[in-house]
Amino acid sequence: MKKIFLIGTLACLGTLTIAQDGDDKNLVQNPSFEALAGKLKKTKQIDKAAEWDSPTALKADLFSTTTEGLPCGAPVNDYGKESPYDGSNYAGIVMYSYNNKEPRTYLQSKLIAPLRKDVTYCVKFYVSLSDLSKYAVNNFGMYFSKDGLTLEEKGDIIIDKEKERESIALNTDNRVYNERYNWIPVCGTYTASGKENFITIGNFYNNKETQYEKLKKLENFNGTQIPTAYYYIDQIEVFIMEDPAECACNQAQNDVTESVVYNKNTASEDGFSIDEQVKLATVYFDVKKSKLEPNMVGDLDILAGSMKANPEYKLKIHSHLDADEGAIVRKDPEDPICKDLDVNRAKVVKDYLISKGVEESRIAVETHKDKEQVAFGTTTLDHAKNRRVEFELVK
Template sequence: MNKIILIMGVKLIVIFCFYAQENTNLVLNPSFEKIEGKLKKTGQINAAKYWISPTGLRADLFSKSKEGDIGVPENLRGKEFAKYGDNYAGVVAYSYNNNKPRTYIQTQLKNSLIAGVEYCVKFDLSLSDLSKYAIDKIGVHIGSSAVSLDRKGDIIFSERSGDFDNVIIAMGNKTFNNRYNWKTVCGVYKSQGKEKFLTIGNFYNGKDTKAEKLKKLEDFSGAQFPESYYYIDNVHVTRINEEIGCDCLISKEQNQESIVYQSSFVDNNNSLSLKEKLQRSTVYFDVEKYEIEKSFMEILENVYQILKDNQEISLQLNGHIDESEKEAIKNDPENDKLINLGQYRADRIRDFLIEKGVDSKRLKAMNAGSDNPASKGISKLSLAKNRRVVFVITD
């Protein structure tokens, strides 16, 4: 009788663990908002509750509550607003000639993973503005035991060890060179059972890591760091089922929100003046966002080509918001992101063009607010037409 009760108890525990993972993020403190102790300097990722660094060199924690080296949005490494909340982490993922040890962040999951079950694993990253390199191999390791190194150094896996079976990197091995917005690393992991530790960083040797050298952004003082340094935010591990899928399995067409207005202008009409071409090159944005949608990259390439071919002209970039965003500012008057949203949209476009090679003196970014709407309606389509950056020739 006691044996039957014991078996039933074990079954109930397994069932409870299975359903406890439904619709739940298994990462505790996923955006580093909970801080324990005093945050004073770089290398204090351990101040974020539930997070540590598994090597002798600690990763960084940045916070809006601080200024200087560890502030948000401006800090030692550049400028970036948090993807979610007020804080984010930062890791060295690569350095030239391996001159500086890499850093990693690690946490223990809320529950151990269940064998045979698929999980959606993702986090957001942004390359710091003063990074000289961008890489393709930053990812997540999930294991039943915590990977660690009792000294400063790199955690490098080998193919023969089988450790790469537990590493999730972005599909397509793309290089993350996004210095002007956040991107998501996303993948599906099928559990072998009992995994409970998550570590983020670069686990590949230098030979297998593709490093892209980047030009320095003109708007930032100081020298570039000969490294690939990424801000990290919004870490998620969720169980996949019929109702809850994984964003990285959804095609762009399925995932793209209809509230982003899409321009169909293609610059193949030589009869148009430069002013007319630029007027038709407006870039549109999602609600309360300033990240550039991939669908507008062709338009921005055309704008860059116009500037390249016409060195005598300069542009003013006017960043607009819609009426709903204006109302959001009234409801949250201390929200810097909302207050400056038009400016940030214009700044993003300016940063993109400067990175392409346009002289910064030829580009002026302005916050145009909501006073000059392209559409005076209040429908979703009308509002979408007003969330934009327009190009105006000034010289």
């Protein structure tokens, strides 16, 4: 095991002042790497992201949509293709290599404020396995410390003492993340011992304790597989956990096809104008589905009746995806399930209204992918609210 020293500050980061993006309660500075100190020209430049660095001599990578092409552009770069989860930039780290042939890399930053003793915090960040990775692994950890870690040479940071491992926050089920098509959240909790100032993200367990899967190369993807588990990282959060539901995204995301449909309030034929009925008639969908759920047809029946009673009106259907579905389409525009999902959702609603007597000539359709979200969080409920078809009354 390499010898690890503690340092009070990260010298490479300087004193650049940045605005805190994201939620005010997030203690992570520059959580999605949007504030840059200089232009990206090559890999191993994580220190170009304000308030971020790597604790070992081998630096993590930084990718940006403002940099065109290889090696550090986005969505296309040396390791694959991925659009940022948030903003224009994301980081990349080596989590594992077969027989330790390549050293791991890590992300490190100082928190906005020290953690408070005996307070439980939610830990979240998003990962996406690069397309050219030959391996997928578990053990995604965030290590909390009063001082920053530093290793003056290239190597792995292994935390093998049980007491020190209490400072590592892992995903609740610590599963293997093998998704190469989407951003998936890592979610965990951490109860502070007090005055922790730094976070370090990576794999702190030796290879024998790390589960891995060997993956086949993606078809129709150019490039040679790399003998590592290389992951993109974005949108890092640490905040006081006031409600356990705020930190439960791992359970919802373990299976992206889990059945979740937003349960809305329904309208009534009495007491509502046609404008109000249009607003209340929003239709919600299951994950990656365009099936019309039984509890959604009641408001459509009312809307159809109002449209027949008011022939001077026309209707525009607006169809939307949630952020995860949109990310799948950006990753693979030909994804067989999601590429036309917003079109299919609009069609099933339009067909139902036509079946109830509304003339097809009075219905227009506009699709938006995931560009117009109404809920901007990362919970199951937030995603469910965004998988929707809305209506606009046109006079």
